[in-house]
Amino acid sequence: MDSVDFGYIFAFTSVDIFSKNVVVRLYPSLTGSDGSDFLKCSMEQRYRYTELLQTDGGPEFKGDFRTNVLKYSDRFRVGIFYRPNSFVYRLLNFLFFIFCRSSLNFIYK
Secondary structure (H helix, E strand, O other), rough: OEEEOOOOOOOEEOOOOOOOOEEEEEOOOOHHHHHHHHHHHHHHHHHHHHEEEEEEEEEEEOOOOOOOOOHHEEEEOOOOOOOOOHHEEEEEEHHHHHHHHHHHHHHHH
16 A cells, blocks of 8 residues: 655555555545545455555554554555665766766867
8 A cells, every 4th residue: 555645635556466456546635544544445445355464654554544454454564665775876876977977078078
């Protein structure tokens, strides 16, 4: 489960990675009660019950959501946000800098 910010509207999304079923609902805020309502609607509409439910750990998946999540799943876990590898990021920036610098030297000579 995840949410997407469209300005004043937030799209809550849920994807079953086995069957590729998707549920999307729009909400005006990112609160625990909105997350809980989305959990209830998506489980009653599509999934019924699951072994594992994973979220991204945002504020919409706390509070009321946490109290209701074990009604619909055996296990619940919070996934880790994507963080780029700092060493690889610095290496790519360095290589890009060297490439641009050598290209500029070639152009201006």
